[in-house]
Amino acid sequence: MLIFRQTLCLGHDLIVCLMGSLTLVGGDPGVGKSTLLLQIAAMITEECNDSEASPVVYVSGEESVEQIGNRADRLGITEDIYLYSSNDIEDILKKVQYLAPRALVIDSIQTVYLKGIMGSPGGIMQVKECTSALLRFAKTTNIPVLLIGHVTKSGDIAGPRVLEHIVDVVLYMEGEKYSTHRMLRAVKNRFGSTDELGVFEMSHSGLQAVSNASEMFLSEQHLDSEILAGLAVAVIMDGSRTFLIEIQALCLSGSTGSRQVNGIHANRADMIISVLIKQAGLRLQENAVFLNVVSGLTLTETAGDLAIAAAICSSFLEVPIPNEIAFIGEIGLGGELRMVPRMEKRVYTVAKLGYRMCIVPKTAEKTLGNEGLEKMTLVGCRNLKEVIYTVFPKVGDVPWVRRWEPAWIWVR
Numbered sequence: 001m002l003i004f005r006q007t008l009c010l011g012h013d014l015i016v017c018l019m020g021s022l023t024l025v026g027g028d029p030g031v032g033k034s035t036l037l038l039q040i041a042a043m044i045t046e047e048c049n050d051s052e053a054s055p056v057v058y059v060s061g062e063e064s065v066e067q068i069g070n071r072a073d074r075l076g077i078t079e080d081i082y083l084y085s086s087n088d089i090e091d092i093l094k095k096v097q098y099l100a101p102r103a104l105v106i107d108s109i110q111t112v113y114l115k116g117i118m119g120s121p122g123g124i125m126q127v128k129e130c131t132s133a134l135l136r137f138a139k140t141t142n143i144p145v146l147l148i149g150h151v152t153k154s155g156d157i158a159g160p161r162v163l164e165h166i167v168d169v170v171l172y173m174e175g176e177k178y179s180t181h182r183m184l185r186a187v188k189n190r191f192g193s194t195d196e197l198g199v200f201e202m203s204h205s206g207l208q209a210v211s212n213a214s215e216m217f218l219s220e221q222h223l224d225s226e227i228l229a230g231l232a233v234a235v236i237m238d239g240s241r242t243f244l245i246e247i248q249a250l251c252l253s254g255s256t257g258s259r260q261v262n263g264i265h266a267n268r269a270d271m272i273i274s275v276l277i278k279q280a281g282l283r284l285q286e287n288a289v290f291l292n293v294v295s296g297l298t299l300t301e302t303a304g305d306l307a308i309a310a311a312i313c314s315s316f317l318e319v320p321i322p323n324e325i326a327f328i329g330e331i332g333l334g335g336e337l338r339m340v341p342r343m344e345k346r347v348y349t350v351a352k353l354g355y356r357m358c359i360v361p362k363t364a365e366k367t368l369g370n371e372g373l374e375k376m377t378l379v380g381c382r383n384l385k386e387v388i389y390t391v392f393p394k395v396g397d398v399p400w401v402r403r404w405e406p407a408w409i410w411v412r
Contacts, residue, residue, distance in 0.1 A: 263293025279335025
């Protein structure tokens with residue numbers, strides 16, 4: 001199992017790292033939080049399986065022991081895990097202290113309560129005081145405690161914001177409703193970096209680590225055709241992970257100039273379209289422009305600017321971009337291409353995946369060496385005009401497209 005290895009450690013090292021800590025795992029309902037922690041509980045029990053070791057205690061305030069056992073059977077978990085169903089924190093801690101387990105899992109913090117505290121389970125005071133009690137227990141007994149926390153509609157952990165300040169580690173589990181991929185993101189980590197990102201796939205046997213996360217968002221490759229005009233590949237980074245994602249664009253002439261974007265910030269899309277109009281000469285004013293990020297991912301960094309612009313140009317000119325080309329770069333208001341962080345790692349990931357050409361800013365071409373890039377051509381461009389000349393070299397031969405020399409305007 002590679003669960004948690006991508007964000008913290010594994011097995012015995014995981015226990016040592018989390019010794020006496022309080023970890024909070026949040027996420028939307030049904031995203032796989034309970035499955036994740038049940039598999040982690042099985043990992044800890046398996047790695048620390050000796051005659052004197054006590055099992056992990058998995059406490060659920062939402063499900064019965066039979067329901068938890070059925071899930072463990074479906075996941076193929078055969079390790080001895082102590083299952084308990086209760087909502088009373090005092091009762092839970094008494095049982096756990098007697099057993100002296102390797103770790104304690106609480107599913108979830110919104111279902112437990114502490115006697116003498118006003119409010120029902122899940123209320124602000126109850127969640128805060130229960131978390132504080134679990135923190136004191138973890139520090140005094142040196143037993144790591146892992147909590148599951150529900151996420152509100154706004155995307156925050158349900159309960160007071162101070163809850164995230166109490167715990168040592170905050171992890172968010174993300175995933176689209178109709179996708180099998182799940183991502184475990186470290187938001188807070190007192191034991192290390194928060195740049196790591198765990199990528200998993202939900203299967204019938206639970207969460208499995210994705211072996212090649214770099215191309216998980218790429219769809220099936222097709223031969224070049226007019227149908228695929230408007231598709232470009234961007235190279236982005238999330239934490240220390242590099243991903244290749246597909247940007248789709250659709251330009252409709254003779255429309256009202258409306259714009260619809262999915263997975264791209266609207267202000268960023270408007271800026272790129274405006275730069276294409278002003279600096280590259282594309283007549284997009286009377287075109288409806290639709291932009292979409294494949295696989296439901298949200299593009300948050302500027303490294304995808306160049307791919308967005310290339311996809312728009314491809315759709316507007318009705319000329320497909322060859323499958324083996326990837327784009328990396330930020331676009332400035334003057335149409336110039338700018339460097340983005342970790343350029344070397346992005347380029348080497350593109351080369352490793354078999355791409356034959358990568359369009360980058362001119363300054364990046366000068367700083368990157370040729371080692372490991374023998375099978376890929378690295379093309380540096382200063383601005384969007386050079387990108388258009390490079391990617392669409394034969395566009396001038398198409399009868400209904402010509403370039404108006406003085407203003408660099410493409411006319412249909």
